[in-house]
Amino acid sequence: MRSLDKDNAEVVARHLVAAEQLALEDPEKALEHARAARARASRIAIVREAAGVLAYRNAEWAEALSELRAAHRMSGDSSLLPLMADCERALGRPERAIELARGDRAKDLEPEVAAELRIVEAGARLDLGEVEAALATLRAGELDPERRGSEAVRLFYAYAETLLASGDSAEALTWFKHAAEADENEETDAEERIAELSS
8 A cells, every 4th residue: 555645545445444344244335445445546456355355245256356366466365266266167167267276376375275276176177067076176185074173164065065966965964064063163054954964
């Protein structure tokens, strides 16, 4: 923000704060603030990232991808790759999602980001009808049932869903149970899925 004049920087900062505060309760209004910030500071990476993330939350896939690409280009922040890949999926381009997940930029990611990108890649494989490849993608992650935390929960849940898509409901039930055990903050509906599959 230091590259902006003081008055403009203050206005942009106010828009970003408002966007953050409204992100959960009113994502559409939050996106309006992010767009207003972008209009005043389009060369600032954090502004483009905020606009991209909020466009993503509002299912504005093309806008989100454009903003996230810009933020990634400006900052080199590879943590944005999972969102970018998921936008490609939502836009009906699973092959491009896989390219992002397999590209050089996806190397040496933080474990949580790498797991999220693996989940998106597996989803893209499913979009293409490549069920076994989707399973293999998830198995390449750390599928240790003893693990806990958000990263493990999401990976276990995605693996269970993919097993279900493969027709292996018994093994899917096992992994939904692992997801529920790891889900200390109740981030998923794993318990409900267990009830559905057990009935």
